[in-house]
Amino acid sequence: LEERLKFYKHTETSKWKEIADNFYLPQDEELGIFVQHDGFLDKELLTTADLRKSDRPLNQNWSWDRILRSVFIKQADVLQGLYFFEQDFDEDTIRRNFDFYEPRTVHESSLS
Known part of the structure; x- marks a missing residue:
C-alpha cells in the first residue's frame, strides 16, 4: 500500500515533523487571542453587524482586494x-x- 500510494514513511513523516517544529502561531497578549495572521489587528476591527445587508455575500459584492484589506473572514x-x-x-482561551x-x-466559505 505504501508503495502504491508513494508514501515513503521516513521522508514523509520527517517533513511533517519539520512543519510541526516550525509552526507559527502568533498571539496578542493584550487580547489573549491567537492572531489570524500578521497584521490582522492593524485592520479596522468591525463586526458583521456593521455590514449592510446589500454587502452580503461579500465575495459577490466586494472586490477581492477590499475583502483582503478588511477584517472579515x-x-x-x-x-x-x-x-x-x-x-x-483551556476553556477561557477558547472562549476569548x-x-x-x-x-x-461571514460564514461564506464553500467549505463551511
Whole structure:
C-alpha cells in the first residue's frame, strides 16, 4: 500500500515533523487571542453587524482586494485550529478566541 500510494514513511513523516517544529502561531497578549495572521489587528476591527445587508455575500459584492484589506473572514481558521487541538487549550482561551472571531466571520466559505 505504501508503495502504491508513494508514501515513503521516513521522508514523509520527517517533513511533517519539520512543519510541526516550525509552526507559527502568533498571539496578542493584550487580547489573549491567537492572531489570524500578521497584521490582522492593524485592520479596522468591525463586526458583521456593521455590514449592510446589500454587502452580503461579500465575495459577490466586494472586490477581492477590499475583502483582503478588511477584517472579515469567511471562516475562522484560528477557531478550527483550536477545535482540532482542543485538549491543548483551556476553556477561557477558547472562549476569548471564539468571542473575538465569531462576530467577524461571514460564514461564506464553500467549505463551511
